[in-house]
Amino acid sequence: MPNRLETYFARLERTRVWKSIFRSGTGSSTLHNALAIQQNLFLHLFSTKVRKRMVSLSATWYLGTLTLGTFFILVGTGVVLMLYYHPSVPQAYSDVKDLRFVVSSGLFLRNLHRWSAHAMVFLAFAHMFRVFYRGAYRAPREFNWVVGVILLLVTLLLSYTGYLLPWDQLAFWAITVGTNISSAVPLVGDKIRFLLLGGHQVNANALLRFYVLHTVILPLSAVLFLAVHFWRIRKDGGLYVRQSEPGNAENPAQPASEEKKQS
Amino acid sequence: MNSTPHPGLDSHEVELDRRKFFTQLGLGSLGVAAAGTLAFYYRYLSPNVLFEPSPIVNVGRTENFPTGSVTLDVDSAIYLVHIAEGFFSLSAICTHLGCMTAWKPELNMIACPCHGSRFNREGKKLAGPAPKPLPWLKLWLSDDGELMVDRSTTIPELQFLRV
Numbered sequence: 191m192p193n194r195l196e197t198y199f200a201r202l203e204r205t206r207v208w209k210s211i212f213r214s215g216t217g218s219s220t221l222h223n224a225l226a227i228q229q230n231l232f233l234h235l236f237s238t239k240v241r242k243r244m245v246s247l248s249a250t251w252y253l254g255t256l257t258l259g260t261f262f263i264l265v266g267t268g269v270v271l272m273l274y275y276h277p278s279v280p281q282a283y284s285d286v287k288d289l290r291f292v293v294s295s296g297l298f299l300r301n302l303h304r305w306s307a308h309a310m311v312f313l314a315f316a317h318m319f320r321v322f323y324r325g326a327y328r329a330p331r332e333f334n335w336v337v338g339v340i341l342l343l344v345t346l347l348l349s350y351t352g353y354l355l356p357w358d359q360l361a362f363w364a365i366t367v368g369t370n371i372s373s374a375v376p377l378v379g380d381k382i383r384f385l386l387l388g389g390h391q392v393n394a395n396a397l398l399r400f401y402v403l404h405t406v407i408l409p410l411s412a413v414l415f416l417a418v419h420f421w422r423i424r425k426d427g428g429l430y431v432r433q434s435e436p437g438n439a440e441n442p443a444q445p446a447s448e449e450k451k452q453s
Numbered sequence: 454m455n456s457t458p459h460p461g462l463d464s465h466e467v468e469l470d471r472r473k474f475f476t477q478l479g480l481g482s483l484g485v486a487a488a489g490t491l492a493f494y495y496r497y498l499s500p501n502v503l504f505e506p507s508p509i510v511n512v513g514r515t516e517n518f519p520t521g522s523v524t525l526d527v528d529s530a531i532y533l534v535h536i537a538e539g540f541f542s543l544s545a546i547c548t549h550l551g552c553m554t555a556w557k558p559e560l561n562m563i564a565c566p567c568h569g570s571r572f573n574r575e576g577k578k579l580a581g582p583a584p585k586p587l588p589w590l591k592l593w594l595s596d597d598g599e600l601m602v603d604r605s606t607t608i609p610e611l612q613f614l615r616v
């Protein structure tokens with residue numbers, strides 16, 4: 191059976207349609223393997239070759255990848271939740287209740303969305319602790335740390351804006367308190383709160399604005415910064431492993447001038 | 454490509470050649486356009502019509518508030534206080550986390566049920582986590598002799614309305 195499957199795939203790879211989609215060609219040479227990564231829109235952000243140590247569990251505990259995984263779950267469940275949820279004052283709360291009690295599998299999808307959201311915040315923090323205590327934020331990866339901080343902020347904002355959408359007492363008071371915090375900004379604070387809520391009270395405009403932020407603006411900025419984040423991993427010399435620490439002779443990629451700057 | 458200096462001018466006196474001029478002109482107009490876009494969207498995002506209760510409330514006639522009374526209007530979340538110095542109005546929203554406070558006549562103070570903040574009848578904080586005193590609200594007498602409060606406008610403390 192596996193043999194037949196293999197021949198089937200081999201034949202598939204020779205078809206004109208396959209070749210038109212995957213242009214790296216057939217074969218298992220190093221070049222073909224490299225081309226398979228390089229000529230794929232999604233994979234070309236990553237290195238064509240990595241050290242084995244970089245992808246071992248002990249190097250990163252896969253915390254960044256797991257954070258990305260929760261993000262994918264959140265996008266998937268979030269999009270289907272949108273099909274039943276109306277961001278309007280009379281409907282929002284009962285829609286969420288319907289998702290729990292009426293819609294088939296609604297309970298599962300909503301809870302998956304909720305728990306993944308908690309997990310994503312936890313994993314993002316764990317990822318940052320891991321990077322911090324390993325010293326992986328140091329040159330030449332400083333900018334990627336900054337991108338990571340932006341991604342943390344986007345994650346927290348996603349978490350916060352999603353909090354209002356069930357439109358219950360918990361949501362209402364969380365947003366009341368949170369937007370009051372923003373009004374503590376000197377001079378423009380009240381204006382920021384007004385723009386955020388689209389009014390002076392947590393009301394219909396606020397619900398709609400938080401919905402748009404939660405489902406469009408923040409996820410798009412997350413995707414944008416995620417792309418930069420992954421691309422920078424490659425540009426900064428791959429995932430951090432201990433041997434690439436500055437001052438270590440084993441790592442020829444580290445420019446000598448960097449060492450001088452740091453001392 | 455090489456920009457030749459104008460004859461009769463020293464080369465480093467020409468600080469702005471044509472290329473630089475057009476670059477700056479282009480960047481400048483882009484900057485103006487960006488500022489205009491920003492102002493455009495700032496105005497777009499600020500709603501002109503709000504479907505919220507009016508911040509101005511009619512509290513009623515002065516006779517309804519005898520001297521020494523502290524009256525809480527639950528619907529509009531304000532206090533109307535009448536003491537010897539005159540009338541004034543306080544917001545009843547606790548400055549801590551936004552709960553509605555209540556007047557406790559037996560304690561002679563305003564108390565918040567959520568986290569125990571206490572204020573005197575002038576809104577000054579006596580105890581609890583509230584960071585600020587209860588704000589004084591703009592109060593005036595309408596032409597019909599009724600007390601009006603603007604909940605969106607705070608005034609400095611101890612400005613009494615004498616009738």
